[in-house]
Amino acid sequence: MDPEGLEFQRERHVLFLEMMMERLPSDYETQEINHLTLAYFAISGLDILGALDRVDKDQIASWVLSFQAHPRTKSDLDNGQFYGFHGSRSSQFTIIDSEVSTHNCSHLASTYCALAILNMIGYNLSNLNSEAILISMQKLQQPDGSFMPIHFGAETDLRFVYCAAAICFMLNNWTGMDKEKAKEYIVRCQSYDGGFGLAPGLESHGGATYCAVAALQLMGFINADVSSKPAKSMVIDVPLLVEWSLQRQAVNGGFQGRANKPSDTCYAFWVGGVLKILGFYHFLNKGALHRFLLSCQSKNMLPDLYHCYYSFAALSLLEEEGLKPLCVELGITAINGHVWTTDVVIGPIRSSEAVHEKS
Amino acid sequence: MSSSSDDDDRIPFSRRPEWSDVRPVPQDDGPHPVVPIAYRDDFRETMDYFRAVYLADERSSRALYLTTEAIEMNPGNYTVWHFRRLVLEALNVDLHEERDFIDQIAMRNPKNYQIWHHRRWIAEKLGPEAADKELEFTKRVLAYDAKNYHAWSHRQWVLQSLGGWEKELDYCQKLLEDDIFNNSAWNQTFDFGLSYNQEYSKVRYFVITRSPLLGGLQAMRDSELSYTIEAILANPQNESPWRYLQGLYKGDTDVLVSENQVSEVCLKVLKIDHSCIFALSLLLDLLCYGFQPSDELKGVIEALRKSEPASSDDKLASTICSILEIVDPMRSNYWAWRRSNLPSKAC
Numbered sequence A: 001m002d003p004e005g006l007e008f009q010r011e012r013h014v015l016f017l018e019m020m021m022e023r024l025p026s027d028y029e030t031q032e033i034n035h036l037t038l039a040y041f042a043i044s045g046l047d048i049l050g051a052l053d054r055v056d057k058d059q060i061a062s063w064v065l066s067f068q069a070h071p072r073t074k075s076d077l078d079n080g081q082f083y084g085f086h087g088s089r090s091s092q093f094t095i096i097d098s099e100v101s102t103h104n105c106s107h108l109a110s111t112y113c114a115l116a117i118l119n120m121i122g123y124n125l126s127n128l129n130s131e132a133i134l135i136s137m138q139k140l141q142q143p144d145g146s147f148m149p150i151h152f153g154a155e156t157d158l159r160f161v162y163c164a165a166a167i168c169f170m171l172n173n174w175t176g177m178d179k180e181k182a183k184e185y186i187v188r189c190q191s192y193d194g195g196f197g198l199a200p201g202l203e204s205h206g207g208a209t210y211c212a213v214a215a216l217q218l219m220g221f222i223n224a225d226v227s228s229k230p231a232k233s234m235v236i237d238v239p240l241l242v243e244w245s246l247q248r249q250a251v252n253g254g255f256q257g258r259a260n261k262p263s264d265t266c267y268a269f270w271v272g273g274v275l276k277i278l279g280f281y282h283f284l285n286k287g288a289l290h291r292f293l294l295s296c297q298s299k300n301m302l303p304d305l306y307h308c309y310y311s312f313a314a315l316s317l318l319e320e321e322g323l324k325p326l327c328v329e330l331g332i333t334a335i336n337g338h339v340w341t342t343d344v345v346i347g348p349i350r351s352s353e354a355v356h357e358k359s
Numbered sequence B: 001m002s003s004s005s006d007d008d009d010r011i012p013f014s015r016r017p018e019w020s021d022v023r024p025v026p027q028d029d030g031p032h033p034v035v036p037i038a039y040r041d042d043f044r045e046t047m048d049y050f051r052a053v054y055l056a057d058e059r060s061s062r063a064l065y066l067t068t069e070a071i072e073m074n075p076g077n078y079t080v081w082h083f084r085r086l087v088l089e090a091l092n093v094d095l096h097e098e099r100d101f102i103d104q105i106a107m108r109n110p111k112n113y114q115i116w117h118h119r120r121w122i123a124e125k126l127g128p129e130a131a132d133k134e135l136e137f138t139k140r141v142l143a144y145d146a147k148n149y150h151a152w153s154h155r156q157w158v159l160q161s162l163g164g165w166e167k168e169l170d171y172c173q174k175l176l177e178d179d180i181f182n183n184s185a186w187n188q189t190f191d192f193g194l195s196y197n198q199e200y201s202k203v204r205y206f207v208i209t210r211s212p213l214l215g216g217l218q219a220m221r222d223s224e225l226s227y228t229i230e231a232i233l234a235n236p237q238n239e240s241p242w243r244y245l246q247g248l249y250k251g252d253t254d255v256l257v258s259e260n261q262v263s264e265v266c267l268k269v270l271k272i273d274h275s276c277i278f279a280l281s282l283l284l285d286l287l288c289y290g291f292q293p294s295d296e297l298k299g300v301i302e303a304l305r306k307s308e309p310a311s312s313d314d315k316l317a318s319t320i321c322s323i324l325e326i327v328d329p330m331r332s333n334y335w336a337w338r339r340s341n342l343p344s345k346a347c
């Protein structure tokens, strides 16, 4: 317990997430298109809280897999569309009695969330037709190395470079992207103050900085312990980045996403995660951050899923008792993250969908 | 987060004669949906009708109208936006009108990615003639929220893709004047001035380094340095001009070290504000790059060290780290680490 009597109320948070799994309040309808992302927050949140035994993993696997867009034939993979996962049902239609999509709105962020969820519930990703995802994903990469998230066009920025890198990493196959080009784009996003903007020339931002550093880490461009390596060996300016990141811890102990902005729980993960990946996490004021995060636990109001999730993630970085450790760069718990580096498979799921994926 | 304000007098699609021939397509959530959303009736019905026209690929004016309603309830739905663009193209709609629609909806949802993307799509189609309007629009959004990330992003895209650099210099100048005015005149506008200043250095750096009309960073350095020093002295607690100052010499530390005005501004600030961490940390960086401190500077720093007297072999850089450990408690571990990792050339 904290000296000020603040305590992490694990059981209450588990109940809250279980409630969200049951039904999301109407206010979430404006985020309907990101339904898989909302599911990711709830399920990954339960995972961090060590309460994943409370969900039906087979049911979740079937549900997530049902969002995948399937090409009719292999030649479809050259048609410019991305065969990943739909974000929601709102525009997903399939030809009757088949799973071929008539309208393909697959999105990189939803695909990242789908794979992350499948990963954390122990679904064996090698059951997926990863070739369809990866080959069609190449078309989303732009000449400057950035990614657009959907084949019919949308903003291109660091968020989707991160999603692409995480997808390749989880599928353990990098044919989906040109790593060198992606790296060049990321490097161009580093601002003069050391942080990263969402696109070249834009103001440094906590979330963008996480995307940049985590993507570089997943792609293998960051050495495990940067703090012991000479700065010159790095593709980015690490000392400046570390100082910018540490400077984001505000007087109330919380982290802000940008200079001169109020602190906000989610940046304790975004910026804290950057410091963790770089090996500089021990330099922030952990006690002050811990107090800030605990003081943000809402008493009566229902918190929003996004900030709730990133508060758990941030507390996990602080090694809060009872929380599972994170694979920071992947945004899921570490034990799952390791499945992909050590090839350990956690109990395969026997669902009809899992069998479909092979075909 | 509530949907449209005229909920009460909204007529359901099912009771609108012009939609009587359309059979809505309900959403199929499957047998065991995870995190199901408790949709409101209006939302559900609108999306059911949207699915119907989308599936039928009906590119008509009623479909365009339907996307307007769907977007108002659900501005993040990129599929609805995408379909709207197909309809706009099919009907050959005047994009100036579409821009007026976006003016309205963007003011209500200034942080929505899809709206800004749609705006860029329109501007791209209209070409360079759209530059003035786009710059004007972002200016309006920024006057309301000087830190709106989307507006800055859009503004930079407009400058780089459609032009308008000539006027951007005037805009910068105006921001500077407003900024100084705000900071000195009213205390209650302090926060506003602070954030304005922050944005200002960002956009200024962008203009200085990217504008084809200026000679690049090096040509502008002298005038930028005096502007930045002025901004620092006006408010030494604002991190932004300090970062900007270092940004001016990025990759050119020798020039930074040899520029006397840089150490002088640190000294000036420390004489008024003994614990200004930005001044102290800039001095520390200068020393690490090989800067030779004057006796006056050494004296001021030694005076700041309140507790135990310095042992004679202590470096000045080490003293600064010790001071920072105390005055900057959020980062004291970091400053201690810096102290034990000083480069050999640091004084």
Ligand SMILES: [Zn+2]
Pocket (backbone or CB within 6 Å): A264, A265, A266, A267, A307
């Ligand atoms: Zn936040």
